[in-house]
Amino acid sequence: MVNIMEANTITKNAGTAVLEDRAHTGTQESAERKPVFKTNNFNLWYGDNHALQDINLRFNQNEVSAIIGPSGCGKSTFVKALNRMVELVPIVRTEGEILYRDQDIFNRKMTVEELRTKVGMVFQKPNPFPKSIYDNVAYGPRVHGIRKKKILDEVVEKSLRDAAIWDEVKDRLNENAYGLSGGQQQRICIARALATEPDVILMDEPTSALDPISTTKVEDLMHELKKNYSIIVVTHNMQQAARVSDTTAFFYQGYVVEHDDTKVIFENPRDQRTEDYVSGRFG
Amino acid sequence: MQLIDKNVIAKKRSGRLTLNNAMKWIFFLCTMVGLIVLVTLIVDTLMDAVGYLNMDFLTNFSSSRVESAGFYGAIIGSLWLMFVTVPVAIFLSVATALYLEEYAPKNKVTDFIKINISNLAGVPSVVFGLLGLAIFVRAMAMGNSVLAAGLTLALMILPVIVVSSQEAIRSVPSTVREASIGMGATKWQTVSRIILPAAIPGIITGIILAISRAIGETAPLVVIGVPTTLLVTPDGFLDSFQAMPMQIYAWIKMPQEEFQYLAAAGIIVLLAILILMNSVAIFIRNKFSRRY
Ligand SMILES: Nc1ncnc2c1ncn2[C@@H]1O[C@H](COP(=O)(O)OP(=O)(O)O)[C@@H](O)[C@H]1O
Ligand SMILES: [Mg+2]
Numbered sequence: 036m037v038n039i040m041e042a043n044t045i046t047k048n049a050g051t052a053v054l055e056d057r058a059h060t061g062t063q064e065s066a067e068r069k070p071v072f073k074t075n076n077f078n079l080w081y082g083d084n085h086a087l088q089d090i091n092l093r094f095n096q097n098e099v100s101a102i103i104g105p106s107g108c109g110k111s112t113f114v115k116a117l118n119r120m121v122e123l124v125p126i127v128r129t130e131g132e133i134l135y136r137d138q139d140i141f142n143r144k145m146t147v148e149e150l151r152t153k154v155g156m157v158f159q160k161p162n163p164f165p166k167s168i169y170d171n172v173a174y175g176p177r178v179h180g181i182r183k184k185k186i187l188d189e190v191v192e193k194s195l196r197d198a199a200i201w202d203e204v205k206d207r208l209n210e211n212a213y214g215l216s217g218g219q220q221q222r223i224c225i226a227r228a229l230a231t232e233p234d235v236i237l238m239d240e241p242t243s244a245l246d247p248i249s250t251t252k253v254e255d256l257m258h259e260l261k262k263n264y265s266i267i268v269v270t271h272n273m274q275q276a277a278r279v280s281d282t283t284a285f286f287y288q289g290y291v292v293e294h295d296d297t298k299v300i301f302e303n304p305r306d307q308r309t310e311d312y313v314s315g316r317f318g
Numbered sequence: 319m320q321l322i323d324k325n326v327i328a329k330k331r332s333g334r335l336t337l338n339n340a341m342k343w344i345f346f347l348c349t350m351v352g353l354i355v356l357v358t359l360i361v362d363t364l365m366d367a368v369g370y371l372n373m374d375f376l377t378n379f380s381s382s383r384v385e386s387a388g389f390y391g392a393i394i395g396s397l398w399l400m401f402v403t404v405p406v407a408i409f410l411s412v413a414t415a416l417y418l419e420e421y422a423p424k425n426k427v428t429d430f431i432k433i434n435i436s437n438l439a440g441v442p443s444v445v446f447g448l449l450g451l452a453i454f455v456r457a458m459a460m461g462n463s464v465l466a467a468g469l470t471l472a473l474m475i476l477p478v479i480v481v482s483s484q485e486a487i488r489s490v491p492s493t494v495r496e497a498s499i500g501m502g503a504t505k506w507q508t509v510s511r512i513i514l515p516a517a518i519p520g521i522i523t524g525i526i527l528a529i530s531r532a533i534g535e536t537a538p539l540v541v542i543g544v545p546t547t548l549l550v551t552p553d554g555f556l557d558s559f560q561a562m563p564m565q566i567y568a569w570i571k572m573p574q575e576e577f578q579y580l581a582a583a584g585i586i587v588l589l590a591i592l593i594l595m596n597s598v599a600i601f602i603r604n605k606f607s608r609r610y
Contacts, residue, residue: 123499162493174501
């Protein structure tokens with residue numbers, strides 16, 4: 036405990052030295068690693084609770100970026116900040132910058148509706164609408180004004196295929212989504228997110244409510260999806276982060292201890308606490 | 319080392335089962351009390367009404383002669399009344415509930431308003447009658463018209479529908495709200511496509527209760543000055559009208575016994591119309607609960 040505390044103060048005093056983000060200067064350095072999200076000294080408070088402290092991160096296009104850390108360290112808060120969902124909590128206050136493709140998301144020029152259309156989200160618990168499978172997936176396009184049945188049909192089929200659930204539901208598109216198993220519901224939710232053709236997909240512990248087989252399916256899916264999308268996924272499952280992600284950020288008590296290529300984080304972390312956490316010594 | 323004495327458990331078992339059984343019977347008996355009173359009332363009223371429930375009763379205007387006195391003017395008047403009350407009340411209260419639950423800032427003022435709306439549901443109906451008299455009948459010069467009475471009754475049932483709508487809106491899980499907002503839907507799209515459809519069954523339950531109260535309400539109409547004898551039906555919302563509960567009340571006040579039977583017939587007709595209106599509401603409710 037004392038050790039952690041000390042390390043803690045050192046990090047805070049060292050300031051940006053530890054917070055510096057190495058993920059894109061790592062071994063895979065190349066021009067292709069275009070950033071989709073960058074945060075500059077981002078801070079967030081729930082009332083007096085300083086939940087996110089000086090976050091400097093960068094997430095790349097066509098990668099799966101994992102966020103790990105013990106519970107309560109601010110992972111959900113952080114991903115919800117990326118699509119400004121966190122502002123639904125009235126006591127939230129933010130400082131600093133979040134750039135989505137070099138545009139400040141807090142700038143008035145970008146409406147939250149526009150941001151959330153480009154940055155989709157999959158939640159921890161499957162949360163389909165109490166509607167048919169078809170209506171669930173068609174919801175996004177419809178909300179954005181697409182009415183043509185033919186286009187909707189195509190979007191629904193493509194999204195369900197991309198979410199690897201088409202074969203299981205193609206004969207029951209008009210049935211209520213609540214009739215599906217938890218794992219199927221979660222893939223419906225992923226299909227629903229894909230249907231708006233987002234650029235980035237945020238996932239907050241998308242498999243924590245699922246059985247192992249469904250979890251594997253969703254993990255395989257992430258791997259598949261990164262060809263066309265950029266994925267930022269929160270997970271408290273270390274193996275999952277190691278399996279699916281290209282980079283991993285380790286959050287601890289509201290700040291980023293280390294962000295690097297996943298391989299480095301798991302095999303050769305720079306910070307003692309990262310090593311302790313990924314090896315299961317605390318968390 | 320054994321913490322639990324199996325003998326004690328065995329000894330207590332029969333007591334638990336007896337209590338379990340007893341509770342079922344207590345609940346059953348309580349249900350029966352209400353049911354028996356209700357059935358007795360209805361049967362009693364039906365017996366009184368039976369000789370007077372005929373076509374003439376439904377098509378004649380009210381009269382001081384029992385043989386030719388009918389309920390026609392009252393039925394039509396009450397329907398006109400509901401035609402104002404129901405849409406106005408539904409629109410105002412659902413909008414209020416949506417604002418309070420979905421839009422209003424979460425603070426002390428909002429909490430204060432919410433508490434007071436529930437309290438309004440307990441205000442005696444006469445008070446709403448006085449309010450209607452002062453505002454609609456006098457200040458806005460509507461007289462004792464359909465519109466004035468309809469708006470008064472709408473205000474009276476407002477709190478009931480607001481509270482039940484709030485309840486229904488609150489019971490829509492916030493996870494589906496977040497799902498909708500998270501896809502770039504606007505607040506209004508989320509409200510109209512997700513929250514309202516999911517809340518409609520609960521809202522309609524409140525509407526049914528409220529309409530049942532409004533259609534049988536007498537006191538506010540007395541205060542507003544709704545006439546009991548009128549030989550025309552209204553042609554517009556600013557015309558004067560009769561109403562079923564007023565007519566029933568007037569008949570009950572008559573000294574002759576025959577008029578008591580007429581009142582009974584009126585009560586049966588009122589109940590029948592109420593059941594009809596509520597069936598429509600229940601039909602809509604079931605339609606929504608099946609789809610969602
Ligand atoms: N809606 C909220 N209101 C107030 N505080 C919150 C809220 N959500 C989260 N927090 C606080 O923010 C911190 C980070 O929480 P969270 O982001 O949920 O962590 P994680 O997802 O890593 O478990 C915690 O201290 C938590 O108590
Ligand atoms: Mg979380």
